[in-house]
Amino acid sequence: MSRIGKKPVELPSGVSASLSGQTIEVKGPKGTLSFTATDDVTITIDDSTISVEPRGSSKRARQQWGMSRTMVGNMVTGVTDGFKRELEIQGVGYRAQMAGNALKLNLGLSHDVEFEVPAGVTVTCPKQTQIVVEGIDPQLVGQVAANIREWRKPEPYKGKGIRYAGEFIFRKEGKKK
Missing domain, CATH: 3.90.930.12 (Ribosomal protein L6)
Known part of the structure; x- marks a missing residue:
């Protein structure tokens, strides 16, 4: 049962x-x-x-x-109620802002990333280092948040990248002399 x-x-x-x-x-x-x-x-x-x-x-x-x-x-x-996913950006010079229906991400790449927000989901940036994805379909909200995170996953040495709010990143020790 x-x-x-x-x-x-x-x-x-x-x-x-x-x-x-x-x-x-x-x-x-x-x-x-x-x-x-x-x-x-x-x-x-x-x-x-x-x-x-x-x-x-x-x-x-x-x-x-x-x-x-x-x-x-x-x-x-x-x-x-709707569903909500929060993302945090960590890294020097990394930031996000909304430009019309596109999310503009500065992630240390040679160019700015323009992420088109699909219909049925709203994306807001309360701070430069915070992204909030909201919508009524939980699958679509999670997929959009995962697609945004895919641009710069958190790396284990300095922890730079886009992470879910409250996500723990296992940190590694760097090279030793």
Whole structure:
């Protein structure tokens, strides 16, 4: 039995859900998200709850049960609160700023990096060394944050680069004489 799958997803006030076939659509104050479940699970919408049940007892049905429930829960969280990823920039002369719909990064390369922000995600720079990625889709928010971090990953000797807020970088000792 899936412990996650057994829990129903509560719909807060201001959020509505509709089901057509295996596709569930959740509307809320921040936007609309949809998810198409596989044929291994059954999704039902009651008064203010959404429940997911497996069809049969095959291994695949049990795998899809917990995953589908998590996807529906993330959609409800996304349209009500949204998701946020914070990045920190460390290094002398490293900085970021927004220029229209593009994030301009100075990362010690021979040129400035222009990162185009995709639709569905907002990127802000409260400080020159801080980047905040926000949106309603957790996969898209995480992917955009990972793509930004990819330009200059933190290196283990001085710790320079782009890191997630609160991320621990294992430091190495340099050369000895």
